[in-house]
Amino acid sequence: MHLTGHEIDHITENSVVLSDGTELEADIIVACTGYNISKSLSTFELIGRNGVDARKVWNDDGITAYKTVMIRDCPNFFLIAGPNCATGHSSVELACENCAAYFERIAPKILSGAYKSVCVKTKAYYDWFNEIQGELKNAVFGTPFGGCYSWYASDSYNPTTYPYSQIFYWWDMRHPKWDDFDVETDPNYLSQDSKLKQS
Numbered sequence: 001m002h003l004t005g006h007e008i009d010h011i012t013e014n015s016v017v018l019s020d021g022t023e024l025e026a027d028i029i030v031a032c033t034g035y036n037i038s039k040s041l042s043t044f045e046l047i048g049r050n051g052v053d054a055r056k057v058w059n060d061d062g063i064t065a066y067k068t069v070m071i072r073d074c075p076n077f078f079l080i081a082g083p084n085c086a087t088g089h090s091s092v093e094l095a096c097e098n099c100a101a102y103f104e105r106i107a108p109k110i111l112s113g114a115y116k117s118v119c120v121k122t123k124a125y126y127d128w129f130n131e132i133q134g135e136l137k138n139a140v141f142g143t144p145f146g147g148c149y150s151w152y153a154s155d156s157y158n159p160t161t162y163p164y165s166q167i168f169y170w171w172d173m174r175h176p177k178w179d180d181f182d183v184e185t186d187p188n189y190l191s192q193d194s195k196l197k198q199s
Contacts, residue, residue, distance in 0.1 A: 006018040049074070050073065064083050064132075069099050071125075073119065076119075114185065120180060120181060
């Protein structure tokens with residue numbers, strides 16, 4: 001491990017570039033943000049399709065991610081331990097595993113070339129937000145004054161806590177609802193079976 005006090009200037013395809021110009025090769029980048037969830041989630045710039053700025057979406061509409069992993073208008077972008085994945089009654093490692101399991105079910109279609117992109121539909125994104133916020137209003141972590149004051153919630157909504165059990169979270173993340181996605185296919189893609197038939 002090498003600890004540095006330099007800030008990150010920018011990220012390239014294969015590296016992290018620090019403010020002093022040092023370039024560090026990276027296969028995986030882990031952002032450790034501490035406990036100011038709302039602030040930490042809205043500090044990075046993420047520009048999706050049609051120039052949509054995810055930070056502006058979150059500032060205007062509230063911080064959320066469909067099924068805790070997908071932001072609207074951000075194709076092929078998946079969060080691990082994103083908004084509303086914490087449960088308060090189980091380990092965050094299990095929540096991370098659930099997010100990874102969801103990604104694991106969708107990514108092969110993108111990586112194989114069958115799909116050019118997968119993005120949550122805008123309606124599904126907002127339906128999810130409204131559903132979980134409605135559920136969380138009845139939960140102990142629903143609001144700062146709803147029973148248990150904590151860093152989980154702001155004055156108006158809860159961007160942190162998952163509203164259901166970890167058992168449901170485990171099951172739900174292993175069964176993606178494909179109707180909730182905008183899928184762009186590649187018309188030139190040939191499945192492995194088709195390739196074998198042609199050869």
